[in-house]
Amino acid sequence: MRQHQDTTGPSARNAPHPLLAASWRRCEDRYHLVPDVLRPILRYRQSEIRLRAERFADTLGDGAGHLGALGNAVAGGGGALLVSDVEQVLLPLSSAPPADEALVQRGIVPGSCWDERIAGTNGIQMALASQGPFTVRGAEHFFVGLRQFICCSVPLLDGDNRIIGTLTSAAVEQSAGAGQPLAAVVMQIAARRLQAAMFRRRHAGRIMLSLAPLGSPELDGAVNALVALDETGRILAATRRAARIAGSQRPDAMVGQDIAALFGVGLDRLLDAPGWFARSEGNHPSAIGLHVTLPIGIHAAPGFAPRATPDAGARMPPVPLLPRPGWTEAMAETEAAFRQGLPVLLIGETGTGKSVFAQTLHSRARAPVAKLVTIDCAQIEPSAEGRLRIRLVFEHALQTARETGAASTVILDHLEALGAAPQGFLVEILAMLEDQPETLRGVPAPRIVALCGRPPEALIAAGVLRDDLLYRMQGTRVVLPALREDAVALGETLIRLAQDAAGWNVPIREDALAALMAHAWPGNLREARRVIALACSRAHGGPIRLAHLPSYLSACGASAAACAPPEARILHALNAAGWNVSAAARRLGISRATLHRKIRRLGLGRPGSRPS
Ligand SMILES: Nc1ncnc2c1ncn2[C@@H]1O[C@H](COP(=O)(O)OP(=O)(O)OP(=O)(O)O)[C@@H](O)[C@H]1O
Numbered sequence: 001m002r003q004h005q006d007t008t009g010p011s012a013r014n015a016p017h018p019l020l021a022a023s024w025r026r027c028e029d030r031y032h033l034v035p036d037v038l039r040p041i042l043r044y045r046q047s048e049i050r051l052r053a054e055r056f057a058d059t060l061g062d063g064a065g066h067l068g069a070l071g072n073a074v075a076g077g078g079g080a081l082l083v084s085d086v087e088q089v090l091l092p093l094s095s096a097p098p099a100d101e102a103l104v105q106r107g108i109v110p111g112s113c114w115d116e117r118i119a120g121t122n123g124i125q126m127a128l129a130s131q132g133p134f135t136v137r138g139a140e141h142f143f144v145g146l147r148q149f150i151c152c153s154v155p156l157l158d159g160d161n162r163i164i165g166t167l168t169s170a171a172v173e174q175s176a177g178a179g180q181p182l183a184a185v186v187m188q189i190a191a192r193r194l195q196a197a198m199f200r201r202r203h204a205g206r207i208m209l210s211l212a213p214l215g216s217p218e219l220d221g222a223v224n225a226l227v228a229l230d231e232t233g234r235i236l237a238a239t240r241r242a243a244r245i246a247g248s249q250r251p252d253a254m255v256g257q258d259i260a261a262l263f264g265v266g267l268d269r270l271l272d273a274p275g276w277f278a279r280s281e282g283n284h285p286s287a288i289g290l291h292v293t294l295p296i297g298i299h300a301a302p303g304f305a306p307r308a309t310p311d312a313g314a315r316m317p318p319v320p321l322l323p324r325p326g327w328t329e330a331m332a333e334t335e336a337a338f339r340q341g342l343p344v345l346l347i348g349e350t351g352t353g354k355s356v357f358a359q360t361l362h363s364r365a366r367a368p369v370a371k372l373v374t375i376d377c378a379q380i381e382p383s384a385e386g387r388l389r390i391r392l393v394f395e396h397a398l399q400t401a402r403e404t405g406a407a408s409t410v411i412l413d414h415l416e417a418l419g420a421a422p423q424g425f426l427v428e429i430l431a432m433l434e435d436q437p438e439t440l441r442g443v444p445a446p447r448i449v450a451l452c453g454r455p456p457e458a459l460i461a462a463g464v465l466r467d468d469l470l471y472r473m474q475g476t477r478v479v480l481p482a483l484r485e486d487a488v489a490l491g492e493t494l495i496r497l498a499q500d501a502a503g504w505n506v507p508i509r510e511d512a513l514a515a516l517m518a519h520a521w522p523g524n525l526r527e528a529r530r531v532i533a534l535a536c537s538r539a540h541g542g543p544i545r546l547a548h549l550p551s552y553l554s555a556c557g558a559s560a561a562a563c564a565p566p567e568a569r570i571l572h573a574l575n576a577a578g579w580n581v582s583a584a585a586r587r588l589g590i591s592r593a594t595l596h597r598k599i600r601r602l603g604l605g606r607p608g609s610r611p612s
Pocket residue numbers: 319320321322323324348349350351352353354355356357451453525526529
């Protein structure tokens with residue numbers, strides 16, 4: 001080993017750290033560096049530095065913004081924050097100027113390269129070599145010119161646990177004094193926080209499990225001990241720190257495992273725990289705290305797709321729309337409220353067209369890119385799993401709103417079937433969206449359309465529906481009438497359905513129409529569509545007769561014909577006569593003028609053109 005003036009290096013005086021000694025040996029024996037000559041400085045061109053800095057800032061994401069504040073904090077303690085990439089090139093990412101001109105004089109400036117082969121033993125290179133925090137003090141630097149400094153460096157890991165660079169607090173050793181140990185801690189915390197942010201961004205939209213070694217003396221020790229999970233509790237990714245706390249060799253070894261198997265506690269239980277869940281038994285000798293965060297925040301979520309939340313898309317229903325009584329007026333009124341972002345409550349028996357109405361509302365909202373997602377409340381379990389599903393749907397809606405800039409529509413179908421616990425949870429989400437719009441950070445809030453099969457007041461009285469949920473949901477309300485409530489509309493609908501199914505103006509014989517008109521239609525439009533389709537197929541293209549109807553309708557045909565409401569008979573006559581009023585009047589045995597009067601009084605009209 002070469003002797004040099006000033007002091008001898010660590011290897012010559014029983015190096016305090018074997019890695020330091022090894023570095024010194026390489027510098028002398030392999031790279032033939034001489035400590036007491038001027039350190040050769042390799043400095044990159046401005047254009048190259050800018051490129052490197054941009055790439056690095058992209059990887060850091062939001063974290064890059066925090067480096068300025070960190071730089072100021074380090075400068076306040078008498079040091080300078082140095083940020084290097086993985087090739088040990090200093091980047092101009094910390095806006096704070098170096099605290100001491102000495103750093104500049106020694107070439108510690110953006111673009112300078114701290115590769116050991118040129119710069120000798122130094123903090124940046126030691127942190128990368130040891131893959132952990134490393135402080136190189138004064139005489140431990142290889143080059144004499146650097147021995148006035150103390151450098152605390154930590155490697156910086158990204159969301160995939162790859163080392164992307166280092167953070168260093170550099171200061172003149174004499175003036176750094178007592179502040180320097182603190183600087184080392186600050187660097188570690190900053191690196192952990194930056195990695196946590198990168199990991200969260202990398203796995204945005206995923207359930208995040210945080211781990212903490214309970215009783216750990218470390219300050220802020222668990223901030224980057226993160227595990228990304230799928231909805232079943234299977235591990236998708238983990239940070240190195242999480243793997244260490246979980247007692248796993250490597251993060252990769254955790255991937256695919258179920259947290260229930262690994263920690264002895266399932267996702268459901270963790271979701272029900274209000275805060276940190278202490279895990280002190282099982283395979284792990286030391287106690288671990290576990291905490292789950294659901295992805296309700298507004299994140300970009302690459303590849304995220306919520307489970308069991310079929311996306312109805314902005315499609316119109318695949319059936320030709322029939323005019324429904326009051327529909328046009330209700331649609332006009334509701335559309336205005338809907339565009340303003342007010343929630344819409346649609347009430348009606350099964351099959352009255354609530355979903356069709358909601359989808360029409362969405363597709364007419366003049367935002368073709370907006371997303372439509374549906375939660376079928378009848379399928380939401382009262383467990384934590386159900387809660388999770390609701391959250392995922394809202395997360396998905398917010399994510400697409402963020403990507404497209406257009407508010408998504410969330411349809412809550414079969415609201416009456418939602419259990420008490422998920423109702424409470426829904427209230428929380430709606431309250432957050434409504435009362436804390438700042439949490440959305442400019443992303444348009446989802447528009448809510450709730451569909452309810454029974455009058456909500458009756459549900460509240462029966463203790464089935466929470467009143468605060470109802471009030472959160474009814475910005476405007478529309479009641480879709482049952483088919484039986486309006487005889488004229490029923491007759492017109494049946495005739496239109498028959499025309500659509502047969503493909504021509506197919507007549508419905510009087511006894512068949514009477515039986516159809518006498519039926520209560522508990523399944524409303526859904527049932528009517530099915531019955532008419534069956535009748536048309538049985539009629540083989542000819543007129544629909546009583547015998548073509550399902551038996552539960554044809555059985556009461558004869559008696560029904562006798563007591564068929566007058567409007568049904570008039571409608572039938574008009575239909576049979578192809579809406580020729582004179583011919584229909586003759587069939588009915590009344591005058592043309594009388595028929596005209598009746599048509600006006602009953603508000604009858606030839607089945608009109610289909611709504612667009
Ligand atoms: N205006 C319409 N024109 C034509 N068909 C319609 C119309 N409205 C509803 N339908 C038919 O009725 C069926 C039921 O409609 P929809 O699913 O919207 O009813 P709903 O009130 O949401 O029923 P549920 O409460 O059972 O989910 C649809 O599949 C469609 O075939």
